Amino acid sequence: SIKLEIIKNEDELYTRALEIFQNELAKGSNTFGLATGGTMVPLYEKMAASDIDFSKCNSFNLDEYVGLPASHPESYVSFMKTNLFSKKPFAHSELPNGEAADPVAEAAQYEEKLRNAQLDFQLLGIGENGHIGFNEPGTPFDAPTHVVELTQSTREANARFFNSIDEVPTKAITMGISSIARAKTVLLIAVGEKKRDALHALINGEATVEVPVTALKDHQDFIVLTDLDL
Ligand code: F6R
Numbered sequence: 001s002i003k004l005e006i007i008k009n010e011d012e013l014y015t016r017a018l019e020i021f022q023n024e025l026a027k028g029s030n031t032f033g034l035a036t037g038g039t040m041v042p043l044y045e046k047m048a049a050s051d052i053d054f055s056k057c058n059s060f061n062l063d064e065y066v067g068l069p070a071s072h073p074e075s076y077v078s079f080m081k082t083n084l085f086s087k088k089p090f091a092h093s094e095l096p097n098g099e100a101a102d103p104v105a106e107a108a109q110y111e112e113k114l115r116n117a118q119l120d121f122q123l124l125g126i127g128e129n130g131h132i133g134f135n136e137p138g139t140p141f142d143a144p145t146h147v148v149e150l151t152q153s154t155r156e157a158n159a160r161f162f163n164s165i166d167e168v169p170t171k172a173i174t175m176g177i178s179s180i181a182r183a184k185t186v187l188l189i190a191v192g193e194k195k196r197d198a199l200h201a202l203i204n205g206e207a208t209v210e211v212p213v214t215a216l217k218d219h220q221d222f223i224v225l226t227d228l229d230l
Pocket residue numbers: 034035036037038039040062063124125126127128131132133134
């Protein structure tokens with residue numbers, strides 16, 4: 001069942017998210033699944049300014065673009081270094097390698113690493129279409145980490161980070177929905193009106209592959225933090 005927490009004030013919402021991380025650390029959790037995207041920027045800022053200590057923890061990111069050099073400022077590895085890892089380093093951090101010669105093999109290896117590590121916690125944002133990671137509508141719930149073709153709507157949503165939509169990569173490697181759902185605790189953060197439809201489908205709708213996040217409806221420990229009244 002979903003533990004819904006509605007906090008209208010954005011600063012308070014991110015303070016609560018930081019507290020959830022601190023509670024995890026206090027419980028002894030040490031393997032964290034992390035996310036990128038605009039939603040995470042204020043959270044990582046708050047972490048950077050706090051005394052939270054990840055130096056004995058491991059992290060695994062949800063996804064990475066295929067074919068974008070790691071040095072590109074919009075690669076997810078760059079995003080993580082800039083926003084979090086340069087300020088709060090983990091003992092060990094993994095992202096899928098978007099420059100791998102064989103992305104399909106890279107995805108399979110990443111899934112293997114995830115299975116060996118066992119995530120204590122997974123942080124998620126949500127796409128306007130209900131995607132989690134880059135699991136777009138129609139993705140089977142049991143898919144492991146895999147290579148995806150990004151939808152036009154997702155490329156358009158992410159074009160704001162690039163000079164033009166033509167520069168947005170067309171593929172990515174993403175944890176699968178099943179990889180995400182194996183995490184013991186999941187925290188989803190949804191901020192802003194654009195996320196209303198997806199969140200409404202999560203809270204009020206049936207589980208359907210058309211809205212990937214609904215796969216988590218019966219997760220044992222799923223917290224949804226939002227500023228939206230539903
Ligand atoms: C990011 C990710 C995506 C984003 C989602 C929301 O690693 O996997 O699913 O969480 O696209 O992005 P923002 O936060 O930019 O609205």
